[in-house]
Amino acid sequence: MTTKRWWLRIHIWLGISIGILWTLQGLTGALLVFNRDLLQGTAYAADAPSRALLPLDAIFAKASQSAHAPVTKIEGFGARPWLLLAYYDAAPGGERTLIVDGRTGAILGDRSTEALLPHGSGFWPWLLRLHEGLLGGERGQWITGISGMILFSSLVIGLWNAWPRRRYWRDAFRFRRWRTTNQKLLGWHRMLGLIFVLPLFVSSLGGTYLAFAPALRPVLADHAGYQLVYKPKPLGQAPAVTVTTQQAWQAAQARFPGSQLVRATIPTAKSPVYFFRLLQPGEWRRWAGTTTVAVDPRTGAVVDAYDALAGPGINRATDNIYALHTGEAGGVGTRFLILLGGLALPTFFLTGLLSWRRRRRAKLRTRPA
Numbered sequence: 001m002t003t004k005r006w007w008l009r010i011h012i013w014l015g016i017s018i019g020i021l022w023t024l025q026g027l028t029g030a031l032l033v034f035n036r037d038l039l040q041g042t043a044y045a046a047d048a049p050s051r052a053l054l055p056l057d058a059i060f061a062k063a064s065q066s067a068h069a070p071v072t073k074i075e076g077f078g079a080r081p082w083l084l085l086a087y088y089d090a091a092p093g094g095e096r097t098l099i100v101d102g103r104t105g106a107i108l109g110d111r112s113t114e115a116l117l118p119h120g121s122g123f124w125p126w127l128l129r130l131h132e133g134l135l136g137g138e139r140g141q142w143i144t145g146i147s148g149m150i151l152f153s154s155l156v157i158g159l160w161n162a163w164p165r166r167r168y169w170r171d172a173f174r175f176r177r178w179r180t181t182n183q184k185l186l187g188w189h190r191m192l193g194l195i196f197v198l199p200l201f202v203s204s205l206g207g208t209y210l211a212f213a214p215a216l217r218p219v220l221a222d223h224a225g226y227q228l229v230y231k232p233k234p235l236g237q238a239p240a241v242t243v244t245t246q247q248a249w250q251a252a253q254a255r256f257p258g259s260q261l262v263r264a265t266i267p268t269a270k271s272p273v274y275f276f277r278l279l280q281p282g283e284w285r286r287w288a289g290t291t292t293v294a295v296d297p298r299t300g301a302v303v304d305a306y307d308a309l310a311g312p313g314i315n316r317a318t319d320n321i322y323a324l325h326t327g328e329a330g331g332v333g334t335r336f337l338i339l340l341g342g343l344a345l346p347t348f349f350l351t352g353l354l355s356w357r358r359r360r361r362a363k364l365r366t367r368p369a
Contacts, residue, residue: 004161011157012356014150019349021147026345028131029203033326033339035124036078036287051103053082056245056264062105063098064088074100075263075277078287087113097125132211145211152204159197162190185355192344199327199341206325209318217318224314230294230304232273239272243300248274252293255305256280262288267297283308284323290315 015022053059056074063071063086070088077083077099086098090112099109111122116135118126126135133140164172171177172194178187209216220226245266252274253259259278267273274297279289294304308319323329327338 007157008161011154011161012352014154014157015349015352016356018147018150018154019353022151023346023349025131025144025147025151025207026342028127028342029207030339030342032124032128032131033335033342035127039078039124051082053102054105056249059084059086059100059102059105060245060266063100063107066107067096067098067110071098072268073263073265076261076279076287081260083108138214141211145208148204148208148211152201152208155193155197155200155204158193162193164194182355182358185351185358189348189351189355192347196337196341196344199337200344202324203338203341206321209321210325213318220314220318225312226314226318227306227312229292230275230306232271232294232303234270235272236269238269239267239297241267241297243274243295243297245274247300248295248297249276251295251300251302252276252278255293255302256291256307259291260289273297273303280307280309284320284329286323286328288322290319 054062059074060071063074067086067088067090069090071086073087074084075087077085082102084100084102086100088096088098090096094112094114096110096112098107099111100106101108111125112119113122113125113129115122115126129135131144133144136143162172172187173191175184175187175191178184217226217228221228245264249261249264256278259280261276262279263275263277265271265275274295276293276295277289278291278293279285279287280291283289283291289308290306291308292304292306293302295301296303306315308316311319320329325338327335
């Protein structure tokens with residue numbers, strides 16, 4: 001048996017054994033590509049007369065009052081900047097989020113971010129956790145990361161075997177010439193692989209990095225000049241606050257004019273600073289920028305700032321991996337291509353599995369007694 005046929009056999013058995021996991025990853029990833037856009041059509045995103053956001057202090061206060069628990073973090077909820085998520089601890093039920101209209105402080109929804117089964121408006125965060133880590137937390141992320149590495153290897157093997165010889169490229173796409181069921185199964189498997197292999201390369205490598213990112217970032221900081229996110233030293237108790245959240249936000253805006261609020265965290269004993277995440281014009285991400293600012297709650301001074309557009313090269317490269325993984329970096333067309341690539345994975349699994357079963361049955365029928 002030739003080396004190429006051995007690698008093809010490995011490709012087949014990887015697809016049969018792990019293909020169901022890749023199918024799950026592809027389907028959940030495809031659904032998540034446009035999830036924020038879909039949410040814009042729900043009742044949460046109903047248009048209203050244009051109005052400025054309330055001061056952040058008022059938003060935190062109204063959200064805490066509605067949650068009957070302290071809200072220490074809010075973040076953007078898509079393209080419409082007045083839609084916010086407010087996080088609070090609903091022990092023993094775990095972390096929950098309120099959906100808040102930042103212009104009025106009205107509560108538009110309340111959902112769990114840790115439920116094992118999806119419920120109501122909690123479907124999308126549940127789907128994201130399923131896609132990222134199979135609902136298994138850090139251990140699940142390692143599984144999806146290893147799966148992404150194997151998927152990339154299988155794609156390389158498949159591309160090597162499927163690559164048409166010179167002058168035979170047209171034959172790989174002439175589906176009307178396929179007569180038997182096996183020809184159709186293998187023909188579609190090969191043709192779709194040639195079409196979607198590039199977005200799947202990008203998506204699988206990006207997903208692998210994102211799964212291992214928490215463990216990789218300290219290594220990159222030690223050996224490649226990566227700048228880690230600022231982490232203040234925890235205190236025994238929450239710090240004295242003389243600067244309001246809105247004043248701290250104004251200080252962050254002054255550092256990066258024109259930026260959009262992505263996330264705001266108020267001082268706690270664990271993180272005794274105001275911490276803001278912003279999206280600057282020019283960043284590849286459409287929703288969650290990676291620019292950050294930390295503000296001292298007693299003086300209002302900026303104690304740390306990270307500029308996503310001017311940071312170390314390794315930071316700028318890794319910051320953009322998420323945008324490549326989801327297709328955000330190239331606009332709607334690229335996102336749609338990533339969506340189709342995700343849907344191609346279950347197609348590969350089904351066509352490959354059915355073809356393998358048919359050929360196996362044919363061999364068993366022709367084998368002498």
